[in-house]
Amino acid sequence: MLLKFISPFLLAAMLAPAFAKEAAPAAADPVAEARLMELSSELRCLVCQNQTIADSNAELAVDLRNEIREKIQTGMSDAEIKDFMVARYGDFVLYRPPVKGTTLALWVGPFLLLAVGGGILFFNLRRRRQRDAEPELSRDDQALADSLLQTDTTKETR
């Protein structure tokens, strides 16, 4: 949930320089161009895999931007365009992959690891607290230890 709130800002922050550089080809329709940028910044470029299609200057990314621009002009919805991309390149193109069987580990994994780590931490802390709460020596043990030490010192001094 938190991720969902943060990620647009994070993405925007990361892409800000790219947007600045990417002086959109003077298009007739600024609204369509804005949609193109928004869409293509959520799609992964398969040539430079850590860049979005909006970001990348790889030839394929340029081609795909043109393809998306055309699709916008023919009146396709964002969802339809994403489906078009996924049908050809797979879920991998989506920077926000859908939750389904094959991506379950991706979505649940981190929380699972967090739970396991938290569990280990919790049990360790609890054990430590129990150990600290116990007196270091029981009264009887203390008496025994004292007497032993006493006999020891008497031996020494003798």
Added chain:
Amino acid sequence: MKARYLIPLAIFVAMLAFLGVGLKLDPREVPSPLIDKPAPAFRLQTLDSPSRVMTPEDMRGQVWLLNVWASWCGGCREEHPVLVELAKSRAVPIYGLDYKDQPGDARRWLADFGNPYTAIVSDPDGRAGIEYGVYGVPETFVIDKAGVIRYKQIGPITPKALQDTILPLVRKLNAA
């Protein structure tokens, strides 16, 4: 109590195993969603004569390879001898998709290195490539008699990939 001291070692070994597997994985090999889907349609001019147009329908009824290549592509050069050998063996017809290439360059390239292709279509603007989810040449699709994509090789076909994967699949599909 002794076993406790083995835990860091166990974690280390597990990490080593994960990293080792990770090293072997190629992030460029993205599984294609087109496997077991009908080969996307195209209508493209052949490299030899622009007046002749081909579609995947023309290959219906046979098992064929669609090899996406370009004269500017280094991996294609590496793969080419394997394709030439394969063409000689007549095990399976190879159709070429000349991806974002200049026809003149492509013809010269084939004249220099040999032409393993039964036919080649030109995809100068890469539109057919997008339909096939091509993101790096060379890529090769194994397409069955019904026109369904059964396998995609990303990157050059190595002799090993040919012997272990592609040829057995072709034999199986031909028998079907």
